[in-house]
Amino acid sequence: MQSGGSAVALDFSHDPQQKYIFMINQNNAQVEIIDRASGKNLGHFGRPGSFPGEFNQAHGIAIDSKDNIYIDENRGKRVHKFKIVAQ
Secondary structure, X not given: OOOOOOEEEEEEOOOOOOOEEEEEEOOOOEEEEEEOOOOOEEEEEOEEOOOXXXXXXXXXXXXXXXXXXXXXXXXXXXXXXXXXXOO
């Protein structure tokens, strides 16, 4: 298991307050979900690999008006699409 982090890209949720920050942590191959007001890490998704939901050097992030999250890879040469569902 890797530790530490290297934030390479981030984007904000599409709500008017931009309540959440979605940040790519390249060292851990994860997207971290952070509450913007408190700075608290609310969770994460992703892991190293080449299967769907796994990242091979995630490098870019974008969030559209419907809160779909797009992650692109540098080495894997893919784009992933995610939808965060509230629990």
